[in-house]
Amino acid sequence: MRSFFRDNKIEFRVGVVLLLICIGLAFSTDKFFTLSNLTSLLNNNAINLIWAVGLLVVLIAGGIDISFAVASSVVQYIGMVLMFSMGGGNWVLGFLVCGVIGIFLGLINMYLIHTFRIVTIVVTIATYNAYFGLLMFFTRGRSIYDLPDWVTDRIFIFEHQSADGSWAELNLAVGVMLVCVFATWFLLRRTNLGRQLYAFGDNPEGAARAGVNIAAMQALAFGWMGLMAGIAGLMQINIVQEVVPNALFTRNLDVLAAVVLGGARLGGGKGSILGCIFGVMFVAITQNGLNLLGVSPFAFQMIIGAAIVIAISTSNMDLSNLFGHRQERGQ
Known part of the structure; x- marks a missing residue:
């Protein structure tokens, strides 16, 4: 019992708070625990969770990525242009093309970070602005509405x-999200590469001395984030049935907040799929609950900000001691 709470301190806390919020909303509004509202929650946050599991891999490897939302927008435009050049394409080509473009954009971040030894947040802020500026310049801010039938069919x-x-x-985005979550869990928990990512993020110098390839770890982390960004971009097209150049670029900070809230350490080497899911759902349910209660949307940002501060500042508190003392008293 003590080892469980020691290894999953933040995940446990976020899970308990999430449960209490759900119970409170169940008594406060009769619309929260309806099947239509719960499925709407999953539909509306499937894209965020796809991004979140990609960002989790980057954070575990000791990096940070700010550019993934804009990368998804770039993928949407380039992907659809390529689909038109292929005669319209299909789902197989769509996933392949968007995934490859996303990986390429992620590897640009990796190349700049590894080659020039620049801090990851600086590089990804730079590429965030570069990608967005180039996208708006070449598209002139125009949306694409005339899309292939396969990508717009619900x-x-x-x-x-x-x-x-x-x-x-x-x-469909929910099903794709479940596949992405499982694939990321498998990568992190069931492969040697996943163990190397944790080791590299926790102690890069020690991992390098042990034979871990630094370039390979950075390529895996940012390439995986790029892949998730590409898949998320394609799913966003299917949901909204159009390509809008500036529709996604503000959502990166909410996703980053959710992943950090779920226990991913900004310094690397720590994070879990369970915590990632809890973090995204905490943000989603808080926003949904405030909307149902008619609370000002400005309160949402205040609550999320406070929750992140509390989660980080109490991350070193050991709940296992509390349960250990209770067990000793029981004896």
């Missing part, structure tokens, strides 16, 4: 009509 993995006539449904 695909649902779950549909249900309640007795009151309301519909609950889960779209």
Whole structure:
């Protein structure tokens, strides 16, 4: 029991707070625990969770990426242009093309970081601005509405009509999100590369002396983030059925906040898929709950900011001692 709370301190705290928020909202509003609202929560945050698991890998490797949301927008435009040149394309080509473009954009970050030894946040802020500026320059801010049918057709993995006539449904993005979450969990917890990522993020010099290839770890981290950005961009097109150049660029900080809130350490070497999911859902449920209660949206940013400060400042508190003392008293 003590080892569990010692190894999952932040995840446990966020999970408990998340449970209490859900219970509070269940009593405060009759709309929160409806099937239509819960499925809407998943649909609206599938893209954020795809980004989040990619960002988790970067943070575990000791880096940080600010550019992923803009990278998704770049992928959308380039991907759709290439699809038109291929006669319209299909889902297989879509995932392949968008994934490759995303990986390429991620590897640009890696190349600059590794070659010039620049701090990761500086590089990714630079590429964030460069990608966005180039995107707006070449597109002139124009959206793309005339898209191939395969990418705009609504695909649902779950549909249900309640007795009151309301519909609950889960779209394709949720299914893709589940695959991305599982793939990231498998990479981090079931492969040697995942163990090397944790070691590299925790102690880069020690890992390098032990034979870990620094360039390979950085390429894996930022390449994986790029892959998730590419997939998220394609899913965003399917959801909104258009390509808008400036629709995603402000969402990066919310995702970063969620991943850090879920226990990923900014210094590297720490983070989990469970904590990542809890962090994203904490942000999503808090925002959803405030909307249902009619609270000002400005309160949302205040609550998330306070939660991050509390989570980071209490990360070194050992809850295992509390449970250990209780067990000793019981004896």
